[in-house]
Amino acid sequence: MSTDESTSNVDADAEPEPEPSVVDDLHTDEWESEMQALLEDGDYDAELGLEMAKDAQRLVAGELDEADFYERYHEAVIDEFGVDDRPIAEAIEDADGDRDRFMKSLEELENGELDRREAMKKMGAAGLFLGLGTWATKENAEGGPDAASVAGDGEQGEGKQYGMVIDLEKCDGCLACVVACSQENNTSAGANWMYVFTYEDGHQEEENYLVRTCQHCSDAPCEKVCPTTARHKRTEDGLVLTDYDVCIGCRYCQVACPYGVNYFQWGEPDTPESELDYDHVYDGRDRRVDSRPPKGVMGKCTMCPSRQDGKMGEDKVGTTACEDACSMDAIHFGDMNDDESDPNQYLEQVREENPNDREDYPNRAGDTVSTFRLLEELGTDPNVVFVGNEPGPNAKQVEGPVKYEEIGEVDRRKEVLDDGTFAGGVSP
């Protein structure tokens, strides 16, 4: 990507000598270096950005026509960001909504007590972000500076982050998801990547369930401690996976994971290699991260990367085996950073269905829905959100409505593993 070219384009197209204006004396050295520093934090051409920022201020001051603005930067932006192949008119049209709001807020500011210059300084920067935000659309997920990320808005993470919303109040403990997971992944007996259990917590009368998948943490301790990078977070969608061809089986990930979601392959897997489906075993990057692990390496819930990569058919993209199996509609898999995704839509729907009485009690929260993330206080930034009661520190698992043995699964894996222990296992 030639930076020189793109900026010289801009220079050539720029109006020869803009009339001296109120904007010019805003462009102090201080302002420039401030902007430069801001822009250089991103990966994109700082000079181009600075030019755009200046012109955005002119735009705001009415010294530059908006069509000119877009025309001037269209090509340069394509060069720089490799996006925006839409016609200019369409781009402008799309931007109109934002622009209207933008102009409106400027007017508001002007009517207020804010000094016009101060406001323009601020709005100049904002205009830049508006411009960049319009061009670098969200589809360009590989780190494109969308409005939120440039502005350092930490509300929602960047890019795609798969996760789940699991409604524990809908779960009835049937274990269908457990079976579906073990069948899909051919896991060995007792390696319950999906583990559903009933627990009691103090004096609570009702039955509580916990549906425990891997939490696919954004700050995963398992990934951090891995001495080999076998345990990694996929950049494209944030799934935490184990590369079965790299893992040395030290089990440090299992030690560091606060949730106990890892299941090591202690002996020969129940399902031999020959019975595995190649498309299921390798993900879209052709790395061996899906299906059951071979002997001597670590496995855990993957949230079905080969499905997400379209290797199991287009209709399975965006689904997981456990989600498909859940007849109670308790499991909702999708991009946690996308407001329109299934999990976020579901969460919104549940909240809407359970409004709080805010007429009489205006201080109350908007809804009565209880949500939580497991052990959030440990700083793992988990990506599974539960709807329902959070288990307290003294909660303890009790027998559930359906036993693992009844559905042909094994609950306590050690009982199976003990058969393989040399000279018999001793469980005092």
Place this chain on the structure above:
Amino acid sequence: MSTDTDTPSEADILRPIRSTSKAYYALLAVVSVAIGLFLVGWGLQLRDGMIVTNLADWGSGGGVTWGLYIGAFIWWVGIAHGGIILSAAVRLLGMDRYKPVARLAELLTIAGLTAAGLYIIIHVGRPDRIVTSILLNYNETIHTSPLVWDVTVITLYFVMTATYLGLTLRYDITRLRDQLPDRFEPLYRLMTIGYTEKEDEVVERMVWWLALGIIILAPLLLHGGVIPWLFALIPSMPGWFGAIQGPQFLTIALTSAIGGVLIISYAFRKAYGWDHIITDDVFRGLLLWLGFFSLLFLWLQLQQIMSGVFAAPIDQTYATDAKLSHPVYWIAMGLVATTLAYIFAQTLRPSLFSLRRSVLAGGLILTATLLEKIFFVVEGLMYPTFGLYDAVPGSYFPSVIEMISIVGTIGIVTLFFMVVAKVVPVVELHAIEEHGDHDHEGDGEREYEFDDATEEPTDDHTTEANPEVNA
């Protein structure tokens, strides 16, 4: 101060190389069997997988994922610190009384680190990938993985100690060359390559700096650093988490290191009649150090118990209660306390000192530290913060294959000493050259030596320690 001890001679320190007793062959047989058993066990593990151990998944699985192998790994790294203590004493603090056992202790470092390294290999599910998977991703993993930090520091420690040992051996080999067996000639030539007497002074300074480096590296960065950090940095395991593990691990390591040096020194003294080289004075001094570190060991346990029972968070309370209600914990602490009591008593009443008892103290400490280390690893994993699984706490008792690994690694370390003692002098020439200057309390100490008057060299005291250690 007079002494009826013979003046140590070159012949004395060459004795292990020149003569081989029947007991040597007997011990060799025992050690070979131990190593053989271990290799068979490991072979089975490689064939069938880690399932031959009694480890399992924590969580819904009902087990613990780390156990004896990791405990024994820490134990061996701890024992390896013997070399540090002695080198520190001799090189940096000028405590020449320990010079005769300094090289033995340095060899113990090499052997202990080898055993520890072996345990990393035994512990993993795919040992064949260790080199490729760790080395090829080293530039990334070194930033965040405590396990990679461990591998790094242990390797550095090993290289520094081996260099140190290699440098100091050049002096001895050159001077004793005529009396050393010809069959190792190529090795001696390699080890003394380019030697001139001019280098002695330079080497002296180099080893001083190396010793200083190792002394900073090993206790502060290794056993008071990256080894405890494997555990202390995991916030979801309350039995492990916290800043005290650094000092706690270090004190435990130092006790086991002295235990190891006591046993090795005793074995060589008995086997080769080195009463006048490795004197009682050495043992008395080591015992005092052992007492000091044992006291710290127990004191740091007290700190953990107090903060764990008084008003600790729920998860930590569970972990501490569980620890305090387990017999293994009290056996380990009892052994340390007993050793400490004996050392204290023999300081007040010198007549209570004997060589046998000092070696026994070393054995008890080694047993205690091995138990404590395995217990620490296992208990930590049994009482995680996220304890609502019915299968938490899990259960664990080492399988036969796991237990044999202890016997096997002790066998390997013993064999290492037996082989090295046949090739190079395990007591420094400097130690006997300067022995005359050393002023030890002749009469006072000999009085209490009635205990070890047996004539027959019984150089199997390291293996005698095995049953205790395996208990």
